[in-house]
Amino acid sequence: MKTIIKLPLLNRNQLAAAIAGTMISTTSFAIDFHGYFRSGIGATVGGGDQACFSAPGVPKYRLGNECETYAEIQLGSEVFKEGDTSFYVDSMIAYITPQENDFETVNDEDATIAVRQFNVRGTNVIKSLPGSTLWIGKRFYQRHDVHINDFFYWDVSGPGAGLEDIDVGTGLLHVAWTRSANDETGNGADLPNEDPVTNDIIDVRWTGLPVNPGGTLELGVDYGRANLNDEQEDAGVDDEDGYMVTAEHHQTNFLGGYNKLTLQYAKDSLVASGGRSNSSAVNQGSMVRVIDHGLIPLGSDMDLFYVGIYEDTGLDNNQGSKWTSLGVRPTYYWSPLMSTAVELGVDRVSPELSGAEDSDLQKITIAQQWSPGDTFFARPQLRLFATYANWSDDYNAASESIGPDDSNGLTFGAQAEVWW
Numbered sequence: 001m002k003t004i005i006k007l008p009l010l011n012r013n014q015l016a017a018a019i020a021g022t023m024i025s026t027t028s029f030a031i032d033f034h035g036y037f038r039s040g041i042g043a044t045v046g047g048g049d050q051a052c053f054s055a056p057g058v059p060k061y062r063l064g065n066e067c068e069t070y071a072e073i074q075l076g077s078e079v080f081k082e083g084d085t086s087f088y089v090d091s092m093i094a095y096i097t098p099q100e101n102d103f104e105t106v107n108d109e110d111a112t113i114a115v116r117q118f119n120v121r122g123t124n125v126i127k128s129l130p131g132s133t134l135w136i137g138k139r140f141y142q143r144h145d146v147h148i149n150d151f152f153y154w155d156v157s158g159p160g161a162g163l164e165d166i167d168v169g170t171g172l173l174h175v176a177w178t179r180s181a182n183d184e185t186g187n188g189a190d191l192p193n194e195d196p197v198t199n200d201i202i203d204v205r206w207t208g209l210p211v212n213p214g215g216t217l218e219l220g221v222d223y224g225r226a227n228l229n230d231e232q233e234d235a236g237v238d239d240e241d242g243y244m245v246t247a248e249h250h251q252t253n254f255l256g257g258y259n260k261l262t263l264q265y266a267k268d269s270l271v272a273s274g275g276r277s278n279s280s281a282v283n284q285g286s287m288v289r290v291i292d293h294g295l296i297p298l299g300s301d302m303d304l305f306y307v308g309i310y311e312d313t314g315l316d317n318n319q320g321s322k323w324t325s326l327g328v329r330p331t332y333y334w335s336p337l338m339s340t341a342v343e344l345g346v347d348r349v350s351p352e353l354s355g356a357e358d359s360d361l362q363k364i365t366i367a368q369q370w371s372p373g374d375t376f377f378a379r380p381q382l383r384l385f386a387t388y389a390n391w392s393d394d395y396n397a398a399s400e401s402i403g404p405d406d407s408n409g410l411t412f413g414a415q416a417e418v419w420w
Contacts, residue, residue: 029077035420037071039099042413048401050411053389055361058323059151061345064365064385067399069099072116085124092117129166136161141176146293146307148329153291154246155274156203156222171208178203180276185238192231199277200227214252221245224269224277240279242268259294272313285315295376303376305329320352333374341367361397363389380418387411
């Protein structure tokens with residue numbers, strides 16, 4: 001005859017405590033906490049909320065010219081490590097709001113929460129490719145940008161998978177498959193059920209190629225194609241494909257700082273983008289882009305961030321344009337805590353269509369700044385600023401508060417910016 005031993009039942013609190021204790025005793029992950037935000041307050045001389053200024057369809061110069069609260073909260077952890085093999089889990093949620101009230105919820109049409117990153121990266125999981133990393137999920141992927149106008153000129157971030165840091169003897173090879181979507185067509189076809197068109201992007205890069213003392217070359221090609229479902233094919237939705245090739249030279253020890261020279265050429269679905277494909281037929285054409293930017297010291301108490309951009313987009317429907325942009329931000333450091341920055345940005349957008357007027361914008365900002373260090377990228381940074389902009393009378397460069405008949409504006413305010 002079997003003997004049945006009765007054990008006392010645990011109540012819910014005891015059970016939860018036991019489970020938590022077991023988890024704590026068997027796992028111990030250090031959480032990496034990173035993030036970014038900018039927030040502040042501003043106004044327009046003459047009345048109204050702070051206006052921000054930009055030329056049509058192109059990025060704006062940032063200093064004293066950002067009218068929103070934007071935040072990114074990133075949590076990650078190395079959840080496994082044994083020898084040189086590791087697994088890292090990463091996540092990021094972003095939030096944007098027009099900074100108009102104390103309590104701004106996502107129920108407001110101008111306030112948005114976005115999922116920016118959720119991915120897992122496994123380093124040295126493929127033993128035949130030592131040093132490489134296999135990743136799957138949604139992530140920021142090897143983004144290239146110009147800081148002072150937030151221009152992401154090479155960026156295929158999104159959901160995807162890839163293998164990076166493959167040692168090929170000279171430099172490193174990186175291969176990725178990512179995705180973007182577009183919800184418009186160029187041939188008048190309606191999207192069935194309003195389902196957006198899925199675009200697949202193959203990104204291949206070869207980085208770290210030594211070409212001269214202190215100089216390296218990065219080469220890349222992106223190919224994008226639409227992946228239509230049966231209903232979209234039957235409706236005649238555009239399935240334009242395209243490609244973009246990029247060459248970037250990165251020079252360290254350039255006049256005491258650094259310089260990046262970038263050349264890009266794109267066709268069709270990757271025209272006028274940073275690598276994200278848009279299969280709409282309105283994008284049939286080609287693009288040439290040249291960017292030079294960098295940061296150099298000007299003596300012991302001053303530095304200069306600079307950029308020059310030329311982009312020529314020619315489209316089959318004559319809706320392309322030429323964009324030229326020049327920007328500088330010299331900063332003088334009064335002490336390790338206080339500095340004064342002046343940012344001057346000039347943009348011109350020249351439409352391809354015959355007879356269309358150029359759209360010009362000139363913007364200047366002066367800002368008094370406080371940050372923990374006398375370097376350009378020292379953050380957190382507290383700023384008091386005043387911004388003046390002037391533009392041609394064929395459009396309104398102001399986001400709000402300035403009427404369509406005006407061609408200039410003056411704003412002022414305060415902003416905090418930080419990344420960690």
